[in-house]
Amino acid sequence: MRWKTAELTGWGRVLTGKAELARPEKPAALSQILKKSPAPAIGAQRSYGDAAVNGNGRAIDMTRLDRFISFDPETGILHAEAGCSITDMLDTFAPQGWMPAVMPGTGFATLGGCIAHDVHGKNHHKAGTFGQHVVAVDLMGADGSTKTITPESDPALFKATIGGLGQTGAIVSAKIKMIPCSSRLIQVDERRAANLVEFMEMLKASNATYCVGWIDGTANGQSLGRGILEEAELTSSNMAPKRRKPRKVPFNAPKFALSPPTVRLFNRMYFNRIPKQGRGVLRSLKDFFFPLDKIHDWNKLYGKRGFHQFQCVLPDETAERTLRDMLRLIADAGLASPLAVLKRTGAGRAGLLSFPMEGFTLALDFPNSEKSRALVAQLNALAAEAGGRIYFAKDSLATAAQARQMYPELAEWQKTVEAADPEGAFKTDLIRRLKLRTPA
Amino acid sequence: MSQTWIILGAGSAMGRAFARKAATQGAHLVLAARDQDDLDRTAADCLARGAASAAAVLFDVRKPESFAPIYDAAKANDGIINTAVFVGSMAPQDDVDADPNVGDLTIQDSFTGPVNFLHGLAPIMEARKGGTVLGIGSVAGDRGRIGNYIYGAAKAGFHTYLSGLRNRLNRSGGHVVTVKPGFVDTAMTWGIEGMFLVASPEQIAQDLWTAHEKRKNTLYTPFFWRYIMAIIKSIPEPIFKKLSV
Ligand SMILES: Cc1cc2nc3c(=O)[nH]c(=O)nc-3n(C[C@H](O)[C@H](O)[C@H](O)COP(=O)(O)OP(=O)(O)OC[C@H]3O[C@@H](n4cnc5c(N)ncnc54)[C@H](O)[C@@H]3O)c2cc1C
Numbered sequence: 307m308r309w310k311t312a313e314l315t316g317w318g319r320v321l322t323g324k325a326e327l328a329r330p331e332k333p334a335a336l337s338q339i340l341k342k343s344p345a346p347a348i349g350a351q352r353s354y355g356d357a358a359v360n361g362n363g364r365a366i367d368m369t370r371l372d373r374f375i376s377f378d379p380e381t382g383i384l385h386a387e388a389g390c391s392i393t394d395m396l397d398t399f400a401p402q403g404w405m406p407a408v409m410p411g412t413g414f415a416t417l418g419g420c421i422a423h424d425v426h427g428k429n430h431h432k433a434g435t436f437g438q439h440v441v442a443v444d445l446m447g448a449d450g451s452t453k454t455i456t457p458e459s460d461p462a463l464f465k466a467t468i469g470g471l472g473q474t475g476a477i478v479s480a481k482i483k484m485i486p487c488s489s490r491l492i493q494v495d496e497r498r499a500a501n502l503v504e505f506m507e508m509l510k511a512s513n514a515t516y517c518v519g520w521i522d523g524t525a526n527g528q529s530l531g532r533g534i535l536e537e538a539e540l541t542s543s544n545m546a547p548k549r550r551k552p553r554k555v556p557f558n559a560p561k562f563a564l565s566p567p568t569v570r571l572f573n574r575m576y577f578n579r580i581p582k583q584g585r586g587v588l589r590s591l592k593d594f595f596f597p598l599d600k601i602h603d604w605n606k607l608y609g610k611r612g613f614h615q616f617q618c619v620l621p622d623e624t625a626e627r628t629l630r631d632m633l634r635l636i637a638d639a640g641l642a643s644p645l646a647v648l649k650r651t652g653a654g655r656a657g658l659l660s661f662p663m664e665g666f667t668l669a670l671d672f673p674n675s676e677k678s679r680a681l682v683a684q685l686n687a688l689a690a691e692a693g694g695r696i697y698f699a700k701d702s703l704a705t706a707a708q709a710r711q712m713y714p715e716l717a718e719w720q721k722t723v724e725a726a727d728p729e730g731a732f733k734t735d736l737i738r739r740l741k742l743r744t745p746a
Numbered sequence: 747m748s749q750t751w752i753i754l755g756a757g758s759a760m761g762r763a764f765a766r767k768a769a770t771q772g773a774h775l776v777l778a779a780r781d782q783d784d785l786d787r788t789a790a791d792c793l794a795r796g797a798a799s800a801a802a803v804l805f806d807v808r809k810p811e812s813f814a815p816i817y818d819a820a821k822a823n824d825g826i827i828n829t830a831v832f833v834g835s836m837a838p839q840d841d842v843d844a845d846p847n848v849g850d851l852t853i854q855d856s857f858t859g860p861v862n863f864l865h866g867l868a869p870i871m872e873a874r875k876g877g878t879v880l881g882i883g884s885v886a887g888d889r890g891r892i893g894n895y896i897y898g899a900a901k902a903g904f905h906t907y908l909s910g911l912r913n914r915l916n917r918s919g920g921h922v923v924t925v926k927p928g929f930v931d932t933a934m935t936w937g938i939e940g941m942f943l944v945a946s947p948e949q950i951a952q953d954l955w956t957a958h959e960k961r962k963n964t965l966y967t968p969f970f971w972r973y974i975m976a977i978i979k980s981i982p983e984p985i986f987k988k989l990s991v
Binding site: 311 | 757795937
């Protein structure tokens with residue numbers, strides 16, 4: 307296998323690293339590679355920070371291992387190679403009446419990446435995380451041998467692998483249980499929320515299958531925390547969805563594109579676009595689940611400097627107070643981009659390092675600058691203080707101490723990981739930056 | 747009615763991508779390559795994506811006895827039989843220079859092997875009155891260059907064969923597309939320096955399907971290679987012989 311020298315880049319384009327990359331097209335080739343030169347597996351590199359970066363090291367690109375191995379239309383169980391993308395699953399199986407039970411906000415994410423971060427979707431409060439629908443994982447160790455693990459056969463290793471950041475080995479393929487998909491269209495109801503309290507109450511009261519909120523990170527004072535609640539249900543309509551052709555951002559955007567006045571103006575328009583009494587619209591599944599995928603390489607909109615995504619989850623007890631503090635800091639700083647999400651989360655999680663907890667999750671993008679790094683550091687500290695967590699799939703600025711505080715099961719995870727990968731062959735930049743494999 | 751597609755070299759990235767394309771069109775597939783386990787998996791993948799059927803048949807272009815089972819698998823389906831030929835090998839010119847046997851193998855894999863296969867298939871296609879052959883040649887076959895002229899010569903020979911076969915199959919309603927891909931992002935080109943304007947296998951597969959539907963004679967894919975090669979072909983030999991492009 308030839309190795310290609312490549313620049314690995316987090317989706318936020320701030321954390322990068324030069325690495326040698328292999329890209330096997332068959333499981334047997336992957337096994338050969340691991341035997342000779344074990345290295346972390348990476349997917350579509352849609353993590354924002356450094357989860358899929360291994361600077362000055364090697365990595366294995368899994369995206370060419372992307373075949374569906376079997377599908378049982380009775381049970382909805384799909385066995386697929388780890389490089390399969392979520393979009394590919396949706397495109398192939400939605401017409402057959404099935405879809406992944408959990409889908410992150412980008413369809414480019416791979417099966418392996420979704421398992422390794424135990425991702426959540428717009429239905430987390432009802433369906434839990436991706437890992438809760440994983441029936442079995444075919445895990446390849448540094449010796450190139452594959453073992454199929456299930457929650458029953460290897461409970462400890464399974465819990466360390468789901469959300470395990472690739473540290474227990476390469477996920478070659480996995481079985482997931484999909485859910486019925488009655489239609490290729492989804493009915494979306496949009497309502498305004500005038501401020502944070504109202505927004506949180508609406509989110510709590512919502513009984514919709516899919517529920518997500520857009521939050522205006524520039525609003526302050528009376529309107530602090532205002533936003534738009536989106537509740538959605540699959541329809542039984544058989545109309546074929548319309549979808550516009552994807553566009554591509556061809557170059558780094560100039561700085562003024564996301565300057566504070568532009569963002570304030572945009573957010574005001576975006577908010578006012580929804581009539582006071584709310585409105586209902588019919589969308590294609592992909593438009594609803596992966597709204598940003600229509601613009602390829604949208605991360606270039608932030609220009610060369612890149613951006614940071616801050617995502618935290620806060621427990622119910624502290625959520626309102628902490629969100630208020632956070633949103634004040636954010637609005638005062640005037641640094642937020644229009645991409646901001648407030649969502650309710652349930653208790654569901656399948657791994658020791660899974661992100662979600664019962665409460666609320668807030669996610670925002672900030673163009674990279676000294677000021678925004680200081681702001682995110684403050685937000686990280688607030689999340690830690692509130693007993694919340696930062697999401698490893700997004701983080702680029704947390705500290706090792708915060709990670710320990712936020713993930714109490716880290717030590718238990720480390721025990722299993724050290725047994726599975728004693729040489730530390732699967733470490734990535736994220737692992738080293740947050741010292742996730744260093745005993746406390 | 748669903749047509750049949752034989753995919754020779756279905757284990758390659760391009761072969762796999764084209765098999766998927768044909769699968770989404772509801773074709774019957776006969777997938778042929780050297781690795782049975784891997785073929786079985788590609789067959790399952792194609793079925794999930796909509797193929798009417800998918801047979802996985804072991805095939806080695808250096809073993810003519812492996813051809814008949816593929817013909818038989820295709821004949822088992824009714825209707826038109828099409829073929830896409832993705833086999834070929836490109837040994838580094840240095841290896842060929844060091845050992846002439848290596849050059850023989852390149853010629854066998856990229857020229858005489860596929861020709862023998864197609865020659866056995868032609869009467870079967872004729873009997874079914876139609877069908878397309880997508881023959882994957884190479885821009886390397888357009889002009890001999892110091893870097894890989896054994897491979898280039900093999901592909902040039904294959905191009906000439908394809909043009910003759912086009913002439914022949916045309917009489918029974920069949921068609922042949924001579925395909926000349928530029929650089930494609932596959933395991934063959936992965937990590938090789940000096941690659942530019944690299945196309946994805948999916949992009950090539952889409953182009954191949956369109957060329958099949960439109961009955962194109964020669965397809966450069968991506969299209970701009972037609973112009974790149976026009977320039978390379980137009981360089982006068984007295985100058986060209988001194989270049990190392
Ligand atoms: C626009 C956008 C929206 C998003 N929305 C959400 C969301 O709503 N919810 C959410 O939870 N996340 C979300 N994410 C984050 C994204 O879902 C995760 O980062 C996911 O892990 C990306 O998958 P990937 O294939 O790109 O993995 P990568 O980023 O390439 O890798 C992520 C991690 O998985 C490991 N890994 C990947 N493949 C394998 C494998 N085969 N075997 C072992 N380890 C492997 C890597 O080592 C790395 O640690 C979003 C990201 C973007 C860009």
